[in-house]
Structures are given as C-alpha cells and as structure tokens.
Amino acid sequence: MSNSFFFLQAEKNHLNQGFLDEVENHAISNREQIYVISSPLGDSRYTYDHPSAVVVLSPKRKLTFIDFSGNNDSFDEFVDDFVEDLASISDKYRYKEAIGRPRTWKSELIATIYADEIEPFDAWIKESELHDPAKQRIAELLVSLLTGSINDIERVQADLPISLLDRVKRKIQLFDGDQTRFIYEKPKNDIVRIQGLSGTGKTELLLHKLRDLYVNRPNSKILFTCHNKILAEHLRKRIPDFFNFMKVEEQIAWESRLWCVHGWGSNALPNSGTYRLICSVYKLQFKPFSAYMSFARACSEALEELGEEVDPYFDHILIDESQDFPESFIALCRKVSRDTLYVAGDIFQSIFDANITPNIAPDHLLSKCYRTDPRTLMFAHAIGMGLFEETKLRWLEDPEWVACGYIVEKAASNSLYRLTREPLRRFEDIENDVPSVVLESVSGNFLDAAAFSIVTAIRQLAQEHPSLQPDDVGIIILDRNDEAFPLADKLSILVRRELGWLVNKAHETKRREPGQLFVSNKNNVKGLEFPFVICVSKCITNGYVYRNSLYMTLTRSFLQSRMIVSAELNQDILHHISDGLSRINAEGKIEVMPPNDEEKARIKTTITVAASTLSFFDMADKAFNEIGVLPLWREQLIDALKKVIGEEPDMDNIRETSRFMYERMIKSRA
Template sequence: MDNKENFFIKISDEKKNSQIISFLSEIKNKLLSEIYMIEKPLHSPYSQREYNNENSYMVLIPGKKIIFVDCSDNDSGIEDYKDEILDDISEMAGVLGFKNLIGRPKNWEQDGLIETFNVRELLEYAQKRNHDEFLNRIDLGNIGAQRKSQIIVSLLIGVANNPNIITKLVPVSVLEKVKQRIILFDLDQTRFIYNDPDKKVIKVQGLSGTGKTELLFHKIKNLYLSSDNIKIALTCHNKVLANTLRERLINFFNLAKVTKQIKQENLFIAHAWGTATNPFSGLYSYITNFYRIPFYPFNHFESFDITCKMAIEDLKNLGIEEYAFDYIFVDEGQDFPDSFIALCELVAKEKVFVVGDIFQDIFEKEDINKIVEADFVLKKCYRTDPKTLMFAHALGMGLFEEKKLNWLEDREWELCGYTVEKKNGEVILKREPIKRFGDEEIDNIKDSVIIYYNSKDLIGDIIGVIKKCKEQYPDIEPGDIGVIFLDNDRDIYEMISKLEAKIYNEFGWESNRAYISKKNKKDAVFLSNINNAKGLEFSFSICVTKGIKNDLRYRNSLYTMLSRSFLRSFLITGDSEEKLKLILAGLRKVMEEFCIVTKEPTEEEKEEIKKLQIEAKKSPDENFEEVCDEFQIESEERKVIKKLIIKHRGSLPSDKSELRDIISKYTDVWN
C-alpha cells in the first residue's frame, strides 16, 4: 500500500514530507490507530479560514499529544499558527458543549497535551526509524488526558460527538465506556466526507456497523449549510428506519449546532414508496406529485422495480425541465432495485449518494463488478465485535455446514475486510484487529456470541438472558436490549405480546413493539420481527427462532440481526445440540482462535449455490406457484391453500422446501 493511502493527508507539500509520511505510516501500523496530517480544521467554517502556518502542519493521533510540526523560517511563526489553531479549537469546544470537559488551551499546554517538533527534528526520527522514542515523547500517561486528546482530534476533523453523552473523562462501567465512546473517522470515512468523485451517482459500500449512516449525516450537514435554497432528500426502504433517521438527523443537527432551520421542502426524509394522498409520505410519492405523473400503489404491480421503471418511462416522455432535488441520499441501498437508483439519478440535479451493506449486496448481486466499482468501501466495523461479525457472516452463508448456502471468491472476501489463507484443503478467514473502544475489557470481550439451543420455552429463555445481562451489567437500561424474532409465523406476535407482559412483570420495564410503533424508543426494550430492525443498534441483541432454516433470505436476515450489538449477541433456538453440532464447533473456533475455518465448495457445489441465489430472488408468490405446479394443484385449489397458509402463518414462507412440506400436508388433507 502507498503510504499516503494509509492515513488522511491534507498538507501543502506532501513530496517534501515523504520520509515523515512513511515514518508515520509505520507508526499507524504499530498503534492500529488513525492518523491525520492536516494544516487546518477539516470542516466549515474553519476550513475556509487562512492560518499563518508557513507550511507548518499538525499530526493528529487520537489518544496521543496534539503535534505541531514547525516548517517556518522563524521561531515566532509556529507560535502564531499554534495560537490560532488552539483558539479555534477552544471556540469549537465552547459551541459544541465540550469546554467544561476538556478545559482551555492554557490548561492543555500545562497538562502536556501539546507537543511541538521542528520539521528537521521529526525528519531525524523518521530517518533513524526511531519509533519507540517518538511514541514515548507523544505518550499521554492517563486515560483522562487520552480522552481529551480524542475529543480535540474529533473537533479538528469535524466529528459531531454528543456532549450530553460524553460527560466523563474516565468512564467506569463497561456500559458507560460503550455509551461514552468518542467517535472518530478512519481514512475511508474521512475521504467520503471531504472528497467527492467527479460523477453523479456515488456508491458507498460498507459492512454492517461501519458507521455508514453517521457519515451520511455529516455529508448532509455540510451540503445543507452550503446554500440557503438547497433541496436534499434522504430515503430508505421502510417506515421504521425512516422515522429513526429523521429523529437521529434532527438530534445530529442539534449536536452540531446547526442553526439553519430544517424545512421539509429543503430536507426531505421519508421511506421510498409513500401514498398517493400525501406527497411527503415517500420519495416515489413526492416525485410523482412533483412531476404530475401517475402514482401506482403498492399492490398495482408485482414489484417496486416495475413501478420505478414506469415512472422513468413517464418522466422521459414528459421531459425533465426542473429537478425535484439537488442531492438524494439512499440508505440501505442494497434493498432497492437498480431502477430506483436510476429514478433518483433522473430527478437529482447534482449527485445521488447510495449507501449499502457490501455483504448483503454480494448476496444479492450476480455481478461482483458492481461491488468492486464502489467509490468508497468501508471495511472496518466499529459497532460489532469482530468475532460476532465473523460468526454472523459464517452462519449467514452456511460456512460451518457441509452444504454451503453462499460463497465468495478471494477478491470478494477482501472487499468484506478478510484476509484469506488456504492450507491443507481448508480456507482460513481472518479480520484485522480493531480498537473499537480503546478498552481491553470491551475489545477483548469473551464469548461475544452465545447460543441457547434446544429451547422448549423461548419466552422463558429470553427472560433468562435479560436477567443474566442485568446481573453482569447492573447499570443496564431497557433501550440497551433488542429482541428480534426471525420467523415469519403469525404466532410470533402472540409471543411478543406475552413477552411484553413478562418483561414488565419481571423488571418493571416498558417494551416497544416496533412493528406497531414504527419507532425506536430508548426507554423501552425493543421487540420486533426482522422487518423493523434494520439500521438500529443495541448493546445486546437477542435473536429468537424456532429453528435455523436453510433459506438464503432467512440466513441473510440472521446475519443482519446478529450484527446489531455493541457488546454481545444471543441466539435462542429450538434446534437440538446435535443439529447444531457443526455450527457450535465453528462458533468455538471463532471465539477462541479469531478465525473462520471452512472448506471451499467444489465447482459443482458453486453452481448449486448460484441456483440457490437465483431461487432466493424469487418472491414468495412465485415460489408458491412453482411448488403448486410440482404438485399439479388446480387453480381454485391453490387459492384455498394460499388463504389457509396466510391465515395460519401470517404470510407465505420464502423457502421452497418449507412450502413443499406445508403444501404436501394440505394436499393430504384435501385428498
């Protein structure tokens, strides 16, 4: 890797500082920490100011001393530059609510938070590759000083942290440390915020938990403040996530002290579809109303894909003379057909930003080049423990089982942040260690995934898990817990009602049935099916299923829900230990050796996997019709069976083998 690809650099003379850049790259690899080499704060209005720096610059390493590098020809030059920067940091801290926590510039210098190097002096460290002496010189001995440094770095690179949450320089409990984490940008995240490729549709691919949504907020804020008349849209697939995005974005703007009023006509936030009667209920609804083209309701066509294609055709026939928006942001882009992105491109004047989960996208796309062509790829997961992420990926793809449900080639694994080693017929997949919280107890948590199998009482076992969490983490709050039911059976809603009552009786806590409220409530335990938990995160994720299915869509949902947690994910299932034998062995390997060990499918098996992927893209209705064809069921009989299945289960299963079992029972009774 080129050294300048290793950390964020924005200085006037990179070539002159090439040896220092190389040295800092080695330091980054040694610390597993981010480094920023900048001349001025990255965000507006400070990025537009002129500083008296004479090519001097800062080197920022979170948790270390703030480094000023003197490239001036006189002694006073660096002092003037330093005073200007420190004054602006103090101003930022005051505006954003951190001054009481981190103090004033004179305190920082007295406490040894600031270090100045002459450029020749730093070059000597670089030439001698004197890592240890350099690190000793910039070391901060106590946690309080390290967190002050992290906050100062976050201010300089433009990250909006919450002063109402980050209230302590030395958090004590594990949950305090999780909740009071100081957010920083890594190299790829920083590039996305401050660099734009010269193209209209910009694609960002990232794993679950890589901070995609927070990055959208920062980008939206910068654009929203750039013009008084700007029109921005933010959309996603479902109402719960849209409501959550709206609430989070408003809170984010408040944190960032954005004084410009949020108006719906300037900043539109809604899910993708909407209704004909309310143009602000969805992006498609707004577009059809804006251009006066036909609105097609949810049940008019077989899919949203066809609906979007019809809208595109109508718009091309009409001819676009005015744009509905300047910028459109699409969250969870993997949930949408290409036609929806094309529709957004047609009605946006400047750019469309599409953010998606690379892992889910690889599940969905037949052409890997669509993934490779992403403009920004975020590989580092800061929410979920890497062990949890590895297990969730492996379980989602069936990597521990004889029959794999999915497989990635080496390039695809690398895009997902894995290193690939092939040895003695086995494939060993590893992830780079990452400092999520900078705390040994959290970053090295034991058993970040726990499976409870052979469950005869799912509700009782959920209560048992919550009790154990309360015992281990006494300061736990209701909103720290998310309980997600993976099955689509109708009786899960009866179970959720019983669980809600049980939680209140046992703990005195309120619960939030998100499939009804369509919101995430911080003072209540989150209870939901899989359709309403995307984009949300919890300290503890409890996934519940009667049995793990060999259905690609189900497994993809299982991966997504397991990776919702900061600290620990639980999987409660009615499956027996014997049935889960290979999965449990794979889990132990991940937890103990920090790797996935699997076998590459044969070429024949890979062809079978491709067929599975094609099948997975079919709708439950299509699968139902095909299974009915197999059983040679007449049209009228199909209607009756379909109604009975939906009445009993709430929906048609997407898995064909499950459909075959159900339909065979109905036909036995019918005959």
C-alpha cells in the same frame, strides 16, 4: 491506494514529503489511526497565514504541530491561533465543561517540533508519547473535535468509565481514514457509491454528508430516502436531533428543502414516498403496488414517461440501504437529481447475488465494522453463508473475502481457510473476555422455553452490568409472524411481571421507545443498535432471505448477541455451529474447508435461480401450487397476502404466510 488508518488533508510538498510518507507507513504497519491536517475539518471559517506547518493527530498521542518553514515566530502564532480555534470548537460542542480551557491541558497535550532543527519523524514518535489514560482520553476528545467526528459529550464524558458496559457505551468514536475522505473529499462522479458491512457507519456518514450539503448549499433541495418505512420514520426523527447536536443554526424546511421518506409512497399523500413525490413533481401517473406492479416496474415506467430531457427537481439525493432497491429506482433518482447522488448499501446483505463482484467496487468501501464486536460479525457471516455446515450456501473468492474486511490465510494446497479480522479501535483497548455470541438451545414447548430463557438472560445481564437499562436490550424474533407475535405478547406480560420492565412491541408501535424493552420481528430492526441483542429462531432454515435476516439481526449488537433456538429442530447442525462459534470466541478466527469446484458450481447455480426475479403474482402462484391451494381460494388469498406482506415480498415470506393464512381460511369455513 487509500488506507483506513491514514488521512491526509494537509498539502504534500517537497519540504514535508519525506515526513508524511514515514507517518503514513507507520500508520499502516502499526495499524494506528493518524490524521494529518492543516486546519480543523468540517468548518471552512478557520484559515491561517502560515502554510508550512502540519498538525498530526492520533488517539492517545499529543496533538503535534510540526513546522517546515524555519520561521519560528510565524509558526508560534499559527499554533496559538489554532489552539484558540480549537477552544472555540470545544465551546461550541459543549466539550469545555468536560475537558476544561486550553490552559488546563495545553502544556501536557500539545507538542511542537521545528523540522529545521531536528529530524521530524523520530521527534514526533518520541515527543507525542502520552501514557496517562486520563490525559489520553482528553487528547482523543480533542482529535474528535478537529476531525469533525463529534461525540455527545454527555454520553462519552471526559472521565474514565469503569464497567465494561459503560466503557463500550462511552467509547469515543472517531471516523477512520475512509470515512473521513467520504465526508470531506470533493466527489469525482455523479453517483458516489458507499458499500459497507452492517455497522460500518454508512447511515452516520450519510447524516454528516446531509448536514454538510444543507449548511453549505443554502438554497438546495435534498432528499434522504431508504426502502423501509420504519427506518425512514426513524431517520426523519433523528435528523432534527442530529442537526441540533451538530449546531446547525438554520431551521429545517421540511418538504420544501428537505425530505426524508421511504421508497414508494401512497397515492393520497404526495410527500409520503420518493417515487410518489417524483410522480407529483413531474405529473406522472402513480402506479400503486399490486400483484402485477412491482416497485422495479413502477420505477422503470416512470423513467420511460420522463423521457430524456429532464429538469432535475432535487439538487442531491441520499439513498440508504440501497441493496433493498432495484437499479431502476437508482436510475430514477439519478435522473431527477441535479448534482451528486449518494448511494449507501451493505454488500453482505447482497451476498446471495449471483455475482457480487460489481457490488464490491464502489467509490468508498467500508470493510471495518465499528458497531459490532469483530467476533460477532464473523459468526454472523459464517452462519449466514452456512460455512459451519457440510452443505455451504455461499462461498467468496479471495478478493471478495478481503473486500469484506478479512485477512485470508490458507493451509497447504488451499485445503483449509483461516479467516480473521483486524482489531478495531472500539474494542482493542477494552479488555473483553465476555463471549461475543452465546448460542442457546432450548427443549420442550418452544414458546414457553424461549420466553423463560429470555427473562433468565436479561436477569444475568443485569447482574453482570449493574447500569443495564431496558433499552440496552433488543429482542428480535425471526420466525414467521404467527409464531413471533404470540411470543412477543407472552414477553410483554412475563417481562413486566418478572423484571418490572415495560415492553415495546415495535412491530405494533413502529418505533423505539426510550426506557422500554424492544421486541420485534425482523422487519423493524434496520438502522437500530443495542448493547445486547437476543435473536430468537425456532429453526435455522436454509432460505436465503432468512439467512440474510439472521446476519442482519446478529450484527445489531455492539457488545454481545445471544441466539435462542430449538434443540430438537436443529440437532443435525447445532454441534457444527457450536464448534465454529467456540473457535471464533476463543481464537478470533473462522476455520473452514473450502468447497470444491463442483460444490462452487452448485452454489452459484442455486443462487442464480434464487436471484431470478418473479412478480408478486408469480411468486404467490408458485407458493399456492406447492401448498396445494384450491383455485376457488386463490383470489381471496392473494388479496389478503398483498395487505399483510406489502411492498417487500420474498419467496420464503410468501410461502410461509400463504400456508398460515390458507390454514386459517379452511378452519374458518369448516
């Protein structure tokens, strides 16, 4: 079974087997990230004539070369060649200016061990020790180069950062064992599925895989797709920057070798969406969105029209945020892809599926979240599932908790669950006594109180973190648009007047603007991250879509999330949530009484009903009946709904938007 703390690229044999087994056991038992390689990862140009040596890499340790051949001269040449190649990689990615040439660090950061003269494991433990924090940081940068986990050296820099915000922003990122295997191991299946929580690096891994395919398959056609238009646009802009950063020399051939589009598309623009492009390539009838045509149905009909024998147009397709897509879309992509289809999704954004077990048995399961403080992730999970409330919305069985990265402890008779998460490299060496989540309830007029609270919170953050910039903060408003948009408008005026910052209303601009405060509704935050997130929600409701949005929003931060709610509208549950949050912040654990069998049955039944698929028309008709929309208004209202809600309908959204628009229609005719 693979382990995220250990990665082995070097070939195991009878000479090194004992040593490698000891190193792997050490990595797992001590939760220490260790890589064992025989050549730099990510570039096939580097090969060596000395096959009997391994290089052991671990953050904060010396790079250790261990020989099992007994041929000292050949081994010494291997070490010299390897270090020379490492210097070349350092120069390629502009690390040399920060860490210097090998002569400045080789004597202090390189260890060599001759296994025929000394017991290699004990020697490695002792000889690789490195205590100087400045030297540790340079060693960690060298590990990042050799594992292909390239950091922006202008961002992380080689010197030690002082402030908490700078320490987190400049933290050196390294792929763990699971992530490294996804990038470098040859796929075993036609479809490779990656499942991971928000912040586990799925999109970053897809970008690295995209770069690998684009460079090593010169004539291939590759499609990168996701459901959300905003995320697709963000990715399309990010890919050239990423390729430049990774020193891809070949120019991007957009719309002939590489496409980056969202799922559906527009009839007038063949390259505007994956489904639209497939229809154009194979001369299929394009089915636009309508009350009677869901995306799932459109993809199913396209599959039928294609038939069995299809000449694949694309060589590879990469799908991000796969939980937003119907299975018919995945099948359609598989049909038109010649080689591997890579599918990445968030298991927790599908947490309200009737049965998530099939979704947590992918080829690569990423359970460790490297963006978000583990305490923030725990709170987001707990509030998303209603764990702090008397009536829970979701419960997982023990294997499912483990798959989501939790360590499960149970009191006597299983009457009490204690859920904790492993410490992560991003936070373990950063002394952070800042609460990971701040829950604030405000009274009175919510629009005014929330706006004042946001400005006050930003002022406080600026005092605590002098290097704070406007785009270090993201404000996401979860309420329906008739309440979210006025608050965004109010903030654009108030923030500029009180703080001197420009405000980017991303639900209007559809992008992230450097140097401006990001303000948006819930529909424009996927794929984004901020040091600080302020989540605004007037009332914590029990809708499944709302709770998933709450989870997704809270996990956009990598230092702290703040949640602002109405004191009056949430008084029944606020004390339960506050108590649960206090325990998470203080002790790093969720402590919860599990539901009994009867409650579990009720939860499962509720989820099954909620997961049943209704067409847009059926959902709208159901909402109209609940609201009491008169028949003569229904056709006009459903046309308006289609324009406002678009391709991502859900029952909560349709119900709330219908009520708002119907009230406006009645008033306009009064």
